[in-house]
Amino acid sequence: MTKTQVAIIGAGRMGQGLGYALDRAGYPLVLLSRSLRRLTPPLPLDVEHWPDRLREASVVLIATPDDAIATVASRLAGDGVIGPEHAVFHVSGRHDKHAIGALASSGAALGSFHPLQAIADPVTAPERLAGAFAGVEGDTRAVTVGTQLAIDLGMTPVEIPPGAKIAYHAGATIVATYTVALMALATQVIERAGIAPEMAAQLYVPLLRGVGANLAIPNPVDALTGPIKRGDSETVLAHLGTLTTDEQSVYRMMGRIAVRLARDGGLGEAAVQALEQALADPQDKHD
Secondary structure, eight states: OOOOOOOEESSSHHHHHHHHHHTTTTHHHHEEEESSOOOOOOOOEEESSSHHHHHHHHHEOOOOOHHHHHHHHHHHHTOOOOOOEEEEEOSSSSOOOGGGGGGGGOEEEEEEEEEESSSSSGGGGGHTTTTTEEEEEEEEEHHHHHHHHHHHTTTTEEEOOTOOOOHHHHHHHHHHHHHHHHHHHHHHHHHHHTTOHHHHHTTTHHHHHHHHHHHTSSSHHHHOSHHHHTTTHHHHHHHHHOHHHHHHHHHHHHHHHHHHEEEEEEOOOHHHHHHHHHHSSSHHHHO
């Protein structure tokens, strides 16, 4: 089956990563960028002939920073290079199809295609994207095209309902950004206890991999481990005793979520109450 021509606007990490993944999947493509840069391995790159390249493509992916998406869409609309034969997507996790609303009069199918994966090195994107989910939303035809694109990349497409993009992206940020922040916090705690920084930075990485593997279990309740899972309130109190006030706030907040999971997993009510008391904010205890 002959695959459609794709033009990717933006040659940053995500633009390059999608380029490598689409190239491996057999899509003819071109990256459109404002500046010439060396890509290793090489990908077709054009900095001068955007109108011709866009007219040749059937699918256009806008892979610029979020604050440039609307500007790019307006430029494309003004240049008259997008028509009813196109499907145009941006790859922002936050915004929906309205971010490229300047192209509405073109007749093109408009939507967003968001790979739900962290891409630090574009060369690894084909392997990182395979097996990951892709959030797809927009016009009916855009969803159809985006769904097929995801399947061809080895991804699982998920149609995001209208108005749900912000909540979808908030969840992604909690997982991706805040996991890194929590690892930094854990490293800070163990360094203060006397573990050498070079060891502290790696100490919990294998544990995190194991937790990630456990999360393949469909129900988060079944992936929960540790003192809260066991109903061990004395250990929770001991942990709090070694943390700073700010660290305690994070521990208490996450701990209360874990208690709800443990209760759903069958933890007895007496143990739940002991944990809730241990995790309660000291100010609440005084009220």
